Amino acid sequence: MKNKADKLKDKFTGEFSKNAITVLKKRYLAKNEKGEIIETVTELFKRVAKNISEADLSYGRTEKDTQITAEKFLEEMLNLRFLPNSPTLMNAGRSLQQLSACFVIPIEDSMESIFETIKNTALIHQSGGGTGFSFSNLRPRNDVVHSTKGVSSGPVSFMQVFNSATEAIKQGGTRRGANMGILRVDHPDIMDFITSKKDTARLNNFNISVAITEDFIGHALKNEDYPLINPRNNKIVKYLNAKEVFDTIVEMAWSSGEPGIIFIDRINKLNPIPKAGKIEATNPCGEQPLLGYEACNLGSINLGKFIKEKNNGFNFKEAIERLEKKPEEILSYYLELIDFDTLKKTVHTAVHFLDNVIDKNHYPLKKIEQMTLSNRKIGLGIMGYADMLLKLGIPYNSKLALKIAEKIMSFIDEESKLKSEELGISRGSFANFEGSLWKERGFSAMRNGTTTTIAPTGTISIIAGASSGIEPLFALAYERHVLDNQTLIEIDKNLKNFLEDTGLYSAELIDFIVENGNIGKSYEEGPADLLPKDVHEYLSKIFITSHDIAPEWHVMTQVAFQKFTDNAVSKTVNFPNSAKKEDIKEVYMLAYKLNLKGITVYRDGSREQQVLTIGKATDKSSDNEQTCPACGSPISDSANNIKQVVSDKKSGRQIEPRERPDMIRGVTIKTTTGCGPLYVTINYDENGNPFEIFNSIGKSGGCAQSQTESTGRMVSLALRSGIDTKEIINQLKGIRCNIPYGFGANIIYSCADAIGKALEKSLSEQDHIELNNDTHTHAIQERGACPSCGGPNLKRAEGCTICLDCGYSDCG
Structure with missing residues (x-):
């Protein structure tokens, strides 16, 4: 006789995608000392449910009570209706027992504080957490240091130190280090900070955001100067034009997606527990504003699991007619299809679970434990929003x-408060309840300082088979590269189910979608011979991706959820590659006007192009150039000062590199070097000739990564300038270093040698590579190969770069 858990296991096992299995095996399932997996997925969830339920024992519950609680937790996870953040899934019930995803650590203006924070950061990253910092309290570059009679190197230089420390830490073997660096817009070094990631090889373990003040926005709108204030003595040191500073933020965001912006005054104005302190920073993705030494404890509800089954089939004509009506006329029809009763049960169970996490957590620092227990913040969010809309x-x-989004999030927020109040009555309110917003609103008690956050769900959404957070679909179908020469077609499950249920599924239709990225924006562009016109009309409205959605809709979606979220919302506003800087600026201002707490943008392909960016040799702007910290003289940056024109000595003519298309196809070749696995992605032009390369040295980073990246830049420049590929290969092959790899004919002498041999291999196998002249195909590749698995399917969403093949995320 099977028990309840076994029945759930049977139902659950068939729901895993290949990606989910890959992610679970690689990052979540417990392993022994030999690296062998020693638990099943059901055992993973049982381990987590049992461990977290045991917190109830501290509040007068019996062992039998905790078993009932564990069954409730297990049921929600096994049915994939709710999943906690990754550290909880990885560590609950194991020796580490560090369950929080992110922390904010304060930095004061002293060498002792800076390096104490670096030490604490290392401990946190080692335990599997990400960190956020405000560098606003550090004195500016070239400011006096009285104790040594020297000068300060400034916040950006110390960020480099933090970045290097993060590079050196392997996060528990399961998560990479992720940081958020924030600087107030009125700090004297603000221009250095804004342009600090102009070279994408720098600060590659940081997301950065500018803390925008109300005062700054007012000056920017009036095109006025505003004061920069030295945090050491709070004195004004100079003035900058606010509009010009804002335009620089826009320009950098346009070119690379960073910096993001947070509206720091608004965050503090809306802080529900203002007496606990002033908020200066957020977690790595910006959705969780935290006080110094606070931790975030996050989890997400899978909205795609709360749609009732339809019993009356599907009628395309009726569906189209409904969509032509005003939202208020048909809203009730759609709300009746949502299972709010089950959603309420899941919300209450999830709040109970996350509150227990706070008590079961082994915090990496005593100060973090004290602050987190004082405010008991939890962040219940969502994933699968796009799935819900498609269903x-x-x-x-x-x-x-937008109406559906508001209804769903207001329901989750209200029910989370009711459950937190219930826990507050039975267990006691959080320490700073008196004087909080919840006390003012008439709650008799409140267990948690905040209850809702919409966080990135990159890897847990892969496990759940759900769309990420509140993002739209990134692709309807794409090629997933496995092993060396195999590709699998990955189809969005909602599209596949719909086509199969309506009898429309065909291999020809899927091939068309893979090649075009959509089903055709008009009937004439679409597969007219495969779909009736009314069917195409419906599908082209419903099954759309982030590339089909105007930026304003991304902002409005974020606004709809932010209205009913205590903390903030992780969301990327996607722009086409053709977007202008003014388009970015308009979205930033729209975010400000509509009361968002922050915003992140990404122009399609901008980071991919940034890898090959060639700096303007004539740009002598003092705000952008590097200077020697000792004498203040300009320092040459070879990566940003490569000349755009290559001289051909034989003919005396000038060779200009060809312009790069917005989209381009290629292959990734894996090889092993003395520095670790090297992935060489070679992209081809419309004639099938090598056009550019990207190199990634796996997880090694540091010097090896910078060397392989610089080699890739120079090779790409040569390829785009028409240099014979064989000449490039001859120059690279045979270069030696002191850590060769392999033996005999297969020896790899150096990373440069490996790149040359990969390029040579691509030429020898070129006859087997099928290329498509349509430059709009395969838009998923963002910036070369995934540094974890080498696959090319990277996407930018929720403020992170995520690999669709293995679940890697540069946000941890």
Whole structure:
């Protein structure tokens, strides 16, 4: 006779995608000392449920009570309705027992504080957490240091130290280090900070955001100067034009997606527990503003699991007619399809679970434990929003979707408060309840200082088979590269189920979607011979991706969820590659006007192009150039001062590198070097000739990564300038270093040698590579190979770069 858990296991096992299995095996399932997996997925969830339920024993519950609680937790996870953040899944019930995803650590203006924070950061990263910092309290570059009679090197230089420390720490073998660096817009070094990631090889373990003040926005709107204030003595040191500073933020965001912006005054104005302190920083993805030494304890509800089954089939004509009506006329129809009763049960169980996490957590620092227990913040969020809309048949970019978003999030927020109040009555309110917003609003008690956050769900959404957070789909179908020469077609499950249920599925239709990225924006562009016109009309409205959605809809979606979220919302506003800087600026201002707490943008392909960016040799702007910390003289940056024109000595003519298309196809070749696995992605032009390369040295980073990246830049420059590929190969092959790899004919002498041999291999196998002249195909590749698995399917969402093949995320 099977028990309840075994029945759930049977139902659950069949829901894993290949990606989910890959992620679980690589990062979540417990392993022994030999690296062998020693638990099943069901055992993983049982381990977590049992461990977290045991917190109830501290509040007068019996062993039998905790078993009932564990069953509730297990049921939610096994049915994939709720999953906690990754550290909880990885560590609960194991020796590490560090369960929080992120922390904010304060930095004061002293060498002792800076390096104490670096030490604490290392401990946190080693335990599997990410860190956020405000560098706003550090004195500016070239400011006096009285104790040594020297000068300060400034916040950006210390960020480099933090970056290097992060590079050196392997996060528990399961998560990489992730940081958020924040600087107030009125800090004297603000221009250095804004442009600090102009070279994408720098600060590659940091997301950066500018803390925008209300005062700054006012000056920017009036095109006025504003004061920069030295935090050492709070004195004004100079003035800058606010509009010009804002335009620089926009320009950098346009070119590389960073910096993001947070509205720091608004964050503090809306802080529900203002007496606990002033907020200066957020976690690595910006959705969790935290006080110094606070930790975030996050989890997400999978909205795609709360849609009722339809019993009356599907009628395309009726579905189209409904969408032509005003939202208020048809909203009730769609709300009846949502299972709010089950959603309420899941919300209450999830709040109970996350509150228990706070008590079961082994915090890396005593100060973190004290602060976290004082405010007991939890962040219940969502994933699968796009799945829910697709199941309901609602376009992501519609007023109806915004109404649904508000209804769903307001329900989750309200029910989370009711459960937190219930826990507050039975267990006691958080320490700073008196004087909090919740006390003012008439709650008799409140267990948690905050209850809702919409955080990135990159890897847990892969496990759940759900769309990420509140993001739209990134692709309807794409090629997933496995092993050396195999590719699998990955199809969005919602599209596949819909096509199969309606009898429309065909290999020809899927091939068309893979090649075009959509089903055709008009009937004439679409597969007219495969779909009736009314069917195409419906599908083209419902099954859309982030590339099909205007930026304004991304912002409005974030606004709809932010209205009913205590903390903030992790969301990327996607722009096409053709977007202008003014488009970015308009979205930033829209975010400000509509009361968002922060915003992140990404222009498609901008980071991919940034890897090959060639700096303007004539740019002598004092705000952008590097200077010697000792004498203040300019320092040459070879990566940013490569000349755009290559001289051909034989003919005396000038060779200009060809412009790069917005989209381009290629292959990734894996090889092993003395520095670790090297992935060489070679992209081809419309004639099938090598056009550019990207190199990634796995997880090694540091010097090896910078050397292989610089080699890739120079090789790409040569390829785009028409240099014979064989000549390039001859120059690279045979270069030696002191750590060769392999033996005999297979020996790899150096990373440069490996790149040359990979390029040579691509030429020898070129006859087997099928290229498509349509430059709009395979838009997923963002910036070369995944540094974890070498696959090319990277996407930018929720403020992170995520690999669709293995679940790697540069946000941890």
